[in-house]
Amino acid sequence: MAKSLLLISRQAPWSGPGAREALDIVLAGGAFDLPIGLLFLDDGVFQLIARQDAKAVQQKDLSANLQALPMFGVEDLFICADSAAERGVATEALALADLSVLGAVDIAALIDRYDQVITL
Numbered sequence: 001m002a003k004s005l006l007l008i009s010r011q012a013p014w015s016g017p018g019a020r021e022a023l024d025i026v027l028a029g030g031a032f033d034l035p036i037g038l039l040f041l042d043d044g045v046f047q048l049i050a051r052q053d054a055k056a057v058q059q060k061d062l063s064a065n066l067q068a069l070p071m072f073g074v075e076d077l078f079i080c081a082d083s084a085a086e087r088g089v090a091t092e093a094l095a096l097a098d099l100s101v102l103g104a105v106d107i108a109a110l111i112d113r114y115d116q117v118i119t120l
Helices: 018-031 042-048 063-068 081-086 104-113
Strands: 005-009 036-040 076-080 100-102 116-119
Touching: 005 018, 005 042, 005 104, 018 036, 018 042, 018 063, 036 042, 036 104, 042 076, 042 081, 076 081, 076 104, 081 100, 100 104
Parallel strands: 005 036, 005 116, 036 076, 076 100
Antiparallel strands: none
């Protein structure tokens, strides 16, 4: 039986390679039917803001990768309610609709559910 993996994405989309690498890992895991979840925490919640202009910062847009998650079987998607609130990110208007909004206690329980956890 495959071990489950939770990837915690904590970087803003344009602050470095971490956000892209997190999405690449999750997509690869999904392609191989690995039980995988993705939690957007801290500045990682900025990845979920719709209609970002990647060209303005000379980067590749991450929105296509986000939209591909369900096609790769990645359905366990989570966002930290506290991180979103602290950064003024409204959870009702994000690029992904099927996100579970979790508080701190719920995140601790979520981490315990997975065999392995990677933070980027």
